[in-house]
Amino acid sequence: MEAAGQDGSGRDRDQEGLMGMEFKAESSEKTLRVIVADDDPLARRMLRDVLQQAGITVIADTGSGREAVELAAYYKPDVVVMDLIMPGMDGLAAMGEITRSAPDVKVVILTSSDDDEVGLMTLRAGAAGFLCKNVGIDSLPRALYCARDGEAVITRRLTMRLIEDLRLVRHDSAGLRPIRSDLTSREWEVLDLLCQNLSTDEIADRLVVSVETVRSHVKNVLRKLDVRSRREAVAAASRLRAGMLEDGLAAEE
Numbered sequence: 001m002e003a004a005g006q007d008g009s010g011r012d013r014d015q016e017g018l019m020g021m022e023f024k025a026e027s028s029e030k031t032l033r034v035i036v037a038d039d040d041p042l043a044r045r046m047l048r049d050v051l052q053q054a055g056i057t058v059i060a061d062t063g064s065g066r067e068a069v070e071l072a073a074y075y076k077p078d079v080v081v082m083d084l085i086m087p088g089m090d091g092l093a094a095m096g097e098i099t100r101s102a103p104d105v106k107v108v109i110l111t112s113s114d115d116d117e118v119g120l121m122t123l124r125a126g127a128a129g130f131l132c133k134n135v136g137i138d139s140l141p142r143a144l145y146c147a148r149d150g151e152a153v154i155t156r157r158l159t160m161r162l163i164e165d166l167r168l169v170r171h172d173s174a175g176l177r178p179i180r181s182d183l184t185s186r187e188w189e190v191l192d193l194l195c196q197n198l199s200t201d202e203i204a205d206r207l208v209v210s211v212e213t214v215r216s217h218v219k220n221v222l223r224k225l226d227v228r229s230r231r232e233a234v235a236a237a238s239r240l241r242a243g244m245l246e247d248g249l250a251a252e253e
Helices: 013-017 041-053 065-075 091-101 116-124 137-148 156-166 185-195 200-207 211-225 230-252
Strands: 033-037 057-062 079-082 106-111 129-132
Touching (some): 033 041, 033 065, 041 137, 057 065, 065 079, 079 137, 106 116, 116 129, 116 156, 185 200, 200 211
Parallel strands (some): 033 079
8 A cells, every 4th residue: 555646657646547537525414434454564554544534444354354343244344455366255255255245345455466357357246446556645545535436446457357358248138227127236247157058156256255245136136127937037028128229329319
């Protein structure tokens, strides 16, 4: 974690980095409650100090992924800011447990890696944000407020990578989702994987969640789409996406 300022190339790290950072922490009326998980005691101390100075309540900190899961389940914080590399249970596995047991808790990964593939992996697994530890530390409080309020907290570079991946969406509309839907983002992920003909076990492995969690999501998808089987759910998704493409073409004419 580095202090705010310029890097060796002369670029301002805060200006280089984050999407959605126009949010002003002081404008929020509700106190932000955070748990910090990092196996480096010095990093935990620095994070705690910076967040508390910004008026954020740090409920607890830990160097263990397993303990982070237990603390999140007990305290139900707004955000858990977590490193990926921790002894025992790593950050990715811990995040999966947290999003399963406390789905309202946002998890922001703060790690030493700036690898886009690692970032995409954590976002697919349920992270609300992915930041490298070389981000200006003064940007972190604003980032956590944004995560709590439902905004993705990622760098502009990773945002561009997501846009590039979106451009590669298959022309048959697979992966498209309506802007407004009764299905949650996670339920759409499950439906997308059903459309790929994945089994329950394969979906659980892909999303890093339990088989029971996948079954619960599938049940919700069937109920919300008013269908009785997975095959009918896939057909309903195809109809929704075909309608989106037709609307888009009509708008262009």
